[in-house]
Amino acid sequence: MNIQENISLKPFNTFGIDQTARFFVTVRSIEDLKEALQFAKAENLEVFILGGGSNILLTQDLDLLVVKLEINGIKLLREDSEHVWVKSGAGEIWHDFVMYAIEQEWAGIENLSLIPGTVGASPMQNIGAYGVEIKDVFESLEALNRESLEIEVFDAESCRFGYRESVFKNELKGQYIICSVTFRLRKQPVFQTSYGAIQDTLAKNGVKTLSIRAISDAVIEIRQSKLPDPKVIGNSGSFFKNPTVSFEKYEELKDKFPAIPGYPQDKGVKLAAGWLIEQAGWKGYRNGQIGVHDKQALVLVNHGEGKGKDLMNLSQKIQDSIFEKFGVQLQPEVNFI
Ligand SMILES: Cc1cc2nc3c(=O)[nH]c(=O)nc-3n(C[C@H](O)[C@H](O)[C@H](O)COP(=O)(O)OP(=O)(O)OC[C@H]3O[C@@H](n4cnc5c(N)ncnc54)[C@H](O)[C@@H]3O)c2cc1C
Structure with missing residues (x-):
């Protein structure tokens, strides 16, 4: 086990936030993992488990042991x-x-x-x-x-x-x-093509016989056209979850905002967080190194040297403005560390 000290986590999170870990170790087996946990216990250190770092927002240096899991197979x-x-x-x-x-x-x-x-x-x-x-x-x-x-x-x-x-x-x-x-x-596929974008892409690609490969190709194409690539601009995909409101609340919103999209569920109506954020004027917002993506309002971005704390503050401002305009509370999907 090679425990390293004072490691920059910038390459290990898709937001590209530059915070450091006091200790950092990569584990490739359960035995290594146990050893790492024992080390942390002996040193009285907290542990943070890291996968691909694509759903975290680092808001501070981590005075702990980061364990990067690479148990494969x-x-x-x-x-x-x-x-x-x-x-x-x-x-x-x-x-x-x-x-x-x-x-x-x-x-x-x-x-x-x-x-x-x-x-x-x-x-x-x-x-x-x-x-x-x-x-x-x-x-x-x-x-x-x-x-x-x-x-x-x-x-x-x-x-x-x-x-x-x-x-x-x-x-x-x-x-x-x-x-x-x-x-x-x-072994026998049950195709899920209910999303219009998948159907449109399959049709555009001239797919006559459905296959899991054709669906995967369509999904990849849609995602590449819609979502910013973290290698080009730091982000963690959807920053907020799509909120669900009661049927009554949805009717109320529909009266005020007739174009509001809503997807009925068992216990209420799911709203599109991206639509709400766009309507509140945040799409393409930029403040220095951080902002909201100009094509996808649900994605917060780091233009290069942005700080996690600033992104956290921006996310709070967005939540406040959505609550003020629509009376809907957005919840982050991303894990703040
Ligand atoms: C461009 C982009 C698009 C995305 N699109 C989607 C999408 O369509 N749908 C979707 O659901 N998500 C999406 N995400 C979010 C992200 O890809 C997923 O949440 C993914 O599962 C995170 O995996 P990770 O290994 O990067 O986790 P990390 O970011 O490393 O960790 C996330 C959390 O899980 C914990 N954790 C990680 N691994 C373990 C483990 N083995 N045991 C215990 N705890 C663990 C971490 O401590 C942390 O709290 C997107 C992200 C990006 C950047």
Whole structure:
């Protein structure tokens, strides 16, 4: 185990925020992970688990041990006539895992192509895009209990998945480290093309026979045209979650703002946070090194040397202005560290 000191985290977060970690270690096995935790305990240090750094906003230097998880490996556990059960190490890159599944003709995660980050972080917020969430293909995960250093298995129910939520972001926050995830993928695909953008792109590409590869290609094309590339401009994708309001509140908003988009759910109507932010005039806003993307109002950006604290303050201002204009409370999707 090579524990480094005073490491800049700029290359390790997609916002490109330059804060340092007092200690930093990369772990490639559960044994290394336990050793790192024991080191932290002996030194009385807090621990922060880092995947691809694509859903964090660093607001300060971290006076702790950053553990970068690179526990890799993909294994086919079993199969029947309809499904395969595939286990992936937490450190595998999510998009590479999706590409691997597509090569094997395993269906179910093609709509989640090109989401940045690691497999291990995917259950944290139940990643989702274009009508699919990982809960739809999730079988179980193995996580290290940080207190007992024992591995525990969580099934879908015990993960309490919700929209960009899981038990690991809430009741069990900071208590477990996800080491592997097992997915249940389909041998015969069930295509999810309900999103208009997917249908339009498939039609534009002249796709006559649907395939998981064609859907993945369409999703990649849409994402590349819509979302800024973190390698070019620092960002962490959607900064806020799409809020859900009651049916009554939605009617009230519709009276005042007839163009407001709304997506009915079981318990209310989901609004498009990006639309609200754009209507409040924030799209393309820039203050020095930070701002709001000029094509996608849901994405906050670092133009180069921006500070996490300034982005945090900007996000608060956006929340306040949305509340003032619409009476709707936005919640960040990004984890503030
Ligand atoms: C351009 C862009 C587009 C995006 N689009 C989407 C999208 O369409 N849908 C979507 O859902 N998300 C999206 N995201 C957000 C992000 O990709 C996901 O949240 C992703 O799962 C984060 O993975 P990560 O490995 O980078 O996690 P990190 O940012 O490294 O970590 C996120 C949080 O999880 C914790 N964590 C990470 N790994 C583990 C582990 N193994 N065990 C315990 N805790 C852990 C960290 O401590 C931190 O609190 C996007 C981000 C970007 C930059």
